[in-house]
Amino acid sequence: MASTKAFEKRLIPLAMFIIGLYYLPYVLWGQDSTLRIHDNLDSNLAWVKILLDRGALFGAPDELIPNVMNGLPHAMIYPYYDFPLIIFKFFGMYWGYVVNKFLISLIGFWGLYLLLQKHFLPQEKDRWINVSCALLFSLLPFWSFTATVCGIPFALYAFLNIRQGEKQFHNWLIIILFAFHSSLILSGVFLLILLAMLWFWDFFKKRNMNWPFFLALSSLSLLYLLSHYPTIIAFLDSPVSHRNAFLTPDLSLRTALNKSAMFFLVGQSHAHSLHTLLILPVAAMIFYRREISSRFRRIALFLILTSLFFGLKDFGPIKHVLEIITDKIPIQLQRFHYLHPGCWYLLLALSASILVRKLKYGKLIMGTLLIAQLAYIISYHELIQYRKKDSFREFYAEKSFLQAKKLIAKAPHSYRVISVGIHPAVAQYNRFYTLDAYLPSYPLAYKEQFGRAIRGELNRDPKLRDYFDHWGSRCYAFSSEIGPELPDSPPLNINHLSFDFDQFKAMGAAYLFTYSEITASKNPSLKLLGTIPREGAKGNLYVYEIH
Numbered sequence: 001m002a003s004t005k006a007f008e009k010r011l012i013p014l015a016m017f018i019i020g021l022y023y024l025p026y027v028l029w030g031q032d033s034t035l036r037i038h039d040n041l042d043s044n045l046a047w048v049k050i051l052l053d054r055g056a057l058f059g060a061p062d063e064l065i066p067n068v069m070n071g072l073p074h075a076m077i078y079p080y081y082d083f084p085l086i087i088f089k090f091f092g093m094y095w096g097y098v099v100n101k102f103l104i105s106l107i108g109f110w111g112l113y114l115l116l117q118k119h120f121l122p123q124e125k126d127r128w129i130n131v132s133c134a135l136l137f138s139l140l141p142f143w144s145f146t147a148t149v150c151g152i153p154f155a156l157y158a159f160l161n162i163r164q165g166e167k168q169f170h171n172w173l174i175i176i177l178f179a180f181h182s183s184l185i186l187s188g189v190f191l192l193i194l195l196a197m198l199w200f201w202d203f204f205k206k207r208n209m210n211w212p213f214f215l216a217l218s219s220l221s222l223l224y225l226l227s228h229y230p231t232i233i234a235f236l237d238s239p240v241s242h243r244n245a246f247l248t249p250d251l252s253l254r255t256a257l258n259k260s261a262m263f264f265l266v267g268q269s270h271a272h273s274l275h276t277l278l279i280l281p282v283a284a285m286i287f288y289r290r291e292i293s294s295r296f297r298r299i300a301l302f303l304i305l306t307s308l309f310f311g312l313k314d315f316g317p318i319k320h321v322l323e324i325i326t327d328k329i330p331i332q333l334q335r336f337h338y339l340h341p342g343c344w345y346l347l348l349a350l351s352a353s354i355l356v357r358k359l360k361y362g363k364l365i366m367g368t369l370l371i372a373q374l375a376y377i378i379s380y381h382e383l384i385q386y387r388k389k390d391s392f393r394e395f396y397a398e399k400s401f402l403q404a405k406k407l408i409a410k411a412p413h414s415y416r417v418i419s420v421g422i423h424p425a426v427a428q429y430n431r432f433y434t435l436d437a438y439l440p441s442y443p444l445a446y447k448e449q450f451g452r453a454i455r456g457e458l459n460r461d462p463k464l465r466d467y468f469d470h471w472g473s474r475c476y477a478f479s480s481e482i483g484p485e486l487p488d489s490p491p492l493n494i495n496h497l498s499f500d501f502d503q504f505k506a507m508g509a510a511y512l513f514t515y516s517e518i519t520a521s522k523n524p525s526l527k528l529l530g531t532i533p534r535e536g537a538k539g540n541l542y543v544y545e546i547h
Contacts, residue, residue, distance in 0.1 A: 011127070011128055011131040011132075012113075012131055015109060015131055015134070015135040015138075016109075018135060018139075018374075019102075019105050019106065019109065019135070019138060019139065022105070022139055022378070022381070023098065023101070023102050023105070025381075025383050026098045026101075026383070027098070029383070029391075030094070031094050031391065031392045031393040032391045032392070032393055032536075033094075033382075033383055033391060033392055034382070034383055034386040034387050034388075034389050034390070034391050034392075035097070035382055035383075035386065035391075035392050035395075036141075036143075036144075036382055036385075036386055037386070037389055037390070037395065037423075039143065039144070039270070040143075040144055041392070041395050041396070041423075041425065042423040042425045042438055043425060043438045043439075044144050044145070045093060045097060045425075045429070046425035046426075046428045046429045047077050047078045048078060048084075048085065048088050048093070048096075049093055049428070049429045050065060050067050050068065050077055050078075050428055051065070051074070051077065051078055051085070052088060052089060052093070053067075053431055054067070056074060057085045057086075057088075057089060058081055058085070059074045060074065061073060061074055061075040061079075061229060061230035061233035061234065062074070062075070062233065062237070065077050066413065066433065067428060067431075067432075067433050067434070068428065068433075068434060068437045068439070069434075069435060069436075069437055069439075069442060069443075069446055069475070070416070070435065070446075070507065070508060072439075072442060072443075073234065073238070074230060075230035075231065075233050075234035075238070076234060076238070076439060076441055076442055077439070078230070079228065079230045079231040079234055080183070080227055080228055080230065080231065081180070081226070081227050081228075081229060081230065082146065082180050082181055082182075082227055083177070083180050083181045084096070084100050084145050084146055084181065087099050087100050087103075088100075093429075094392055096145075097145055100145035100146070101142070101145060103147075104142055104145070104146070104147050104150045104151070105138040105139065105142075105150070106138070107147045107150050107151050107154055107181075108134070108137050108138035108140070108142070108147075108150030108151075108153070109134045109135060109137070109138035110134070110154065111134075111150065111151060111152070111153035111154025111155075111156075111157060112130075112133065112134040112137045112138070112153040112154075112342065112345060112346075113130050113131060113134035114153075114154070114157045115153045115154070115156055115157040115160075115346075116129075116130040116133065116134065116346070116349050117130050118157065118160070118161070119157070119160050120295065120346065120349065120350065121349055121350070121353050126349075126353050129349050129352045129353055129356070129366075130349060132352075132367075132370045133345050133346075133348050133349040133352070133370075134345075135374070136345060136348070136370065136373055136374060136377055137150070137153070137341065137342070137345040138150070139374070139377050139378065140272055140273065140274060140341055140377060140380075141272050141274075141377075141380045141381070141382060141385070142272070143269075143270045143271065143272075146181055146182055146183060147178065147181040147182050148182045148183045148186050148187045148188075148338060149187060149271050149338055149341055149342070150341075151178050151181060151182050152187060152191060152338075152339055152341075152342045153342045153346075154174055154178065155174065155175065155178045155182075155191060155220075156191070156342070157174070158170075158171040158172070158174035158175050158178075158216075159171075159175070159195055159213070159216055159217075162212050162213055162216045163198070163202070163210065163212075163213045163216075165212070167212075171216075172216070172219070175216060175219055175220050175223070176219075176223060178220070179220055179223030179224050179226070179227050180223070180226075180227045184224045184227075184228045184231070185228075185231065185331060185332075185335075186270075186335055186338050187335070187338035187339060188220070188224055189331065190335060190336045190338065190339055191339065192217065192220065192221060194339070195217055196217060199213055199214060199217060234441065238441075238443075239443040239444070239445065240443065240444045240445070241441045241442070241443065241444060242441065242442055242443065242444045242446075242447040242472050242473070242475075243440075243441055244444055245444055245447070245469070245470070245472065246470065246471060246472075247469075247470040248314060248319075248470075249314075250314065250315070250316040250319055251311070251314040251315050251316070251319075252315070252316075253315055255311075256311040256312050256314055256315035257308075257311060257312070258311070259310065259311030259314070260307050260308045260309075260310055260311030260312060261307075261311070262311075263307050263310045263311060263337070264303070264304065264307035264308075265280070267337070267340060267341075268310075268337050268340075270338070271337055271338045271340055271341055272341065272380065273340055273341040273344040273345070274373075274376060274377055274380060275344040275348075277373075277376060278348075278369055278372065278373045278376070279344050279345070279347060279348045279351075279373070282348065282351045282352070282355065282369070283300065283344075283347045283348070283351050285351070285355070286351050286354050286355065287300060289354065289358075291354060292350070292354065293350065295350070296347065296350045296351075299343050299346055299347055299350075300347060302336075302339075302343060303340060303343055303344070303347075306334075306336040306337060306339075306340070307337075309333075309334060309336070310334045310337060313333065313334050348373075352366045352370070388488070389488060390488070390537060391536065393535065393536050394534070394535060394536040394537045395426065396426055396429045396430065397426065397430075397534055397535040397536075397537070397541065398429075398430060398535065399535045400532050400533065400534055400535045400541045401426070401427065401430035401432070401541070402430070403532045404430075404513065404530070404532055404541060404543050405430070405431075405432075407529060407530045407532070407543055408511060408529070408543070412431055412432055412433055413433060415433070415508065415509075415510035415511060416433050416434065416435050416507065416508035416509050416510060417432050417433065417434055417435070417509065417510070417511045417512065417513060418434065418435050418436050418477040418504065418509050418511075418512050418513070419434070419436060419476075419477060419512070419513045419514065420477050420478075420479050420482070420494065420497065420512060420513070420514040420516070420518075421479060421482045421486055421487075421490045421491075421494070421514050421515055421516050422486070422490075422513055422514060422515060423438065423476075423486060424436040424437050424438065424476065425437075425438060426513075427513060435450065435477075435504070435507055435508065435509055436450070436475055436476050436477050437475055438473060438474045438475070438476070439473060439475070440473060442475065446475070447472050447475060449503075449507065450475050450507070451468065451469070451472075452500060452503050453477075453499055453500045453501075453503040453504045453507065454468070454477055454478055454499055454500075455500065456498025456499060456500065457478050457479060457480045457497065457498045457499065458478065458480075459498075460480040460498060461480040461483070463483075463484070464478055464480055464483060464484055467484040468484075477499065477512075479494055479497060480498075481494050481495065481496075482494070482516075489538075490514075490515040490516045490539070491516050492516060492517065492539075493516055493517050493518070493519060494514065494516045494517070494518045494519065495519045495522055496519065496522045496523065497518065497523055497526075499525075501525035501526075501546055504546060505546060509546055510545065510546055511529070511543060511544065511545055511546065512526060512543075512544040512545075512546055513541065513542070513543060513544075514541075514542050514544070515534065515539050515540070515541060515542070516542070517540075517542055518542070518544065525546060525547065526544040526545070526546060526547075527544060527545045527547055528542065528543075528544055528545075529543045529544060529545045530542075530543045531543075
C-alpha cells in the first residue's frame with residue numbers, strides 16, 4: 001500500500017515531465033518545425049503579425065488596418081482582446097505560438113484533473129485515473145493557440161465550486177482568465193448556455209436563487225463583452241458581411257443522419273478528441289450498467305444529441321428554421337462540439353473507474369489501454385501529422401520575401417500585391433499590403449469587386465466558382481490550374497490566368513507573387529520582375545509586375 005501511494009505521488013510530476021517532452025521538439029527544431037497550416041499559419045498567426053507590426057494589438061475596433069483589402073477595421077482582422085496577444089508581443093511569432101501551445105496543455109491538464117478530483121472521482125484510489133485522463137486530454141492536438149477547447153474543464157471546475165458555495169478567490173480568477181483566453185463565439189456561449197440551464201434547474205428544483213453562481217455567470221458574460229468588444233462592435237456597426245452570401249446545400253434526412261453518425265464516431269478537426277478507438281468502445285461497454293452515475297448518462301446524452309444536431313442542422317426543414325435565427329444572431333449553433341473533447345475524457349475517467357473494479361486485473365487492463373491511448377494521441381502530434389508540409393520557416397519564407405521587397409524597391413504601403421498559388425497570409429506576414437486574404441468576415445461589396453477580377457478563372461472550373469461564390473472566406477486570386485486547395489508542391493508552370501488585370505490595377509494591384517512560372521506569351525499583362533530561390537524549399541518565388 002505504501003509503495004502504491006508513493007507511486008501515485010509521483011504521477012503529477014511524471015505527467016508534467018511527459019508534457020515537457022511533448023513540447024521539446026518545438027524547442028530543438030525551432031522554426032524548422034512543421035506546424036498546422038490550415039486555419040493556423042494561413043490565417044490566425046498572420047492576423048496577429050499584422051497587428052504586431054503596426055503596434056495595434058489592442059487598437060480601437062474601428063481603427064483602419066490598411067494592410068489587407070485596401071483597409072479593414074481592426075475588428076475584422078482580429079476580433080478579440082486576449083492574453084495570447086501579450087504572449088506574442090513578448091516572445092515573437094514562433095516562440096509565442098509555442099509558449100501559448102504549452103500553456104494550453106497545462107491549462108487542459110490542471111483543469112480536467114481538478115474537475116475530476118473534486119467533482120467526479122474524489123476517492124484517493126481513483127487519483128491515478130484522474131491524472132492519466134488529464135494527461136491524455138492535455139496532449140490532444142488543440143486547434144491554434146487559445147484555451148477555447150482545453151479551458152472548458154477548468155472553467156467548469158470553477159463554476160461548480162462556486163455553485164457549491166466556495167468563496168475562494170482562485171475560482172473567480174479562473175473565470176477571468178478563461179474570458180480573456182477563449183472564444184465566446186466558438187465555445188464560450190455554449191458553455192454559458194449549459195451553465196444557465198444548470199442554474200435554472202437548481203432554481204426550479206430547490207427554489208434557491210444561488211446568487212454566487214448567478215453572479216459568476218453574469219461575470220463571465222460581462223468579461224466576454226470586454227474581451228470580445230471588437231467582435232460586438234463589428235456586429236453592430238460593420239458593412240454587410242460576405243457571410244450573407246453563404247449558401248450550403250440542403251441535405252436529405254439520410255445524408256444528414258450519416259453526417260451526424262460520422263461526427264459522433266470521429267469528431268471534428270477544430271476540436272479533436274481522438275475518442276474513436278478507445279474511449280467510445282469503453283464508454284459503450286458500461287453504458288447500461290446500473291452502477292454508472294446520472295452524470296455519466298447526461299454527458300453521454302449531451303454528446304449524442306449535439307452530434308445528431310451537427311448533421312440535422314443542414315436537413316432542409318430544420319435548416320430553414322435555423323436560418324431565421326442565424327439571420328438575426330450570426331452564430332453557428334452546431335458549435336456545441338467545441339465542448340465535446342472535455343466530455344469524452346470525463347466519460348473515459350468515469351468508465352475506467354468502474355472497469356477497474358469490475359474486471360479481473362482491471363487496473364492492469366485499463367493502465368495498458370490508457371498507455372495505448374497516449375501513444376495514439378502522440379501520433380497526432382503536430383510535428384508528426386504535418387511532417388511532410390512546409391516548416392514554419394519555409395512557409396513564411398521571410399528571407400525570400402525580403403529579397404522581393406528589395407527587388408520592388410518601393411515603400412510597401414504605396415502598392416498592393418496579389419498571390420497565386422500562395423496563401424496571402426505569407427505576404428501579409430512579410431509586411432506586404434495585399435488585396436487578397438483569408439478572413440472569417442469582410443465586406444460583401446469587396447468580395448463582389450474582387451470576384452469581378454477573378455471571374456474568368458472561376459468560370460473555367462465550376463467547383464472553384466462554387467467555392468468562391470457560395471463561401472468566399474478565402475478571397476484568393478485563384479488559378480483554375482491549381483484549384484481551391486493549394487498544393488504542397490505547386491505546379492512548375494501556369495499557362496494562362498484569365499484575370500481582369502485592369503480591375504486588379506483599379507484596386508491598386510501592382511505586383512503578383514507565385515511559386516509557379518507563368519507563361520509570358522499568354523499573359524501579356526504580366527512582366528517578370530525577378531526570380532528568387534525559396535527559403536529552405538525547392539523551387540523559386542516569382543515576382544511579376546502588373547502593367
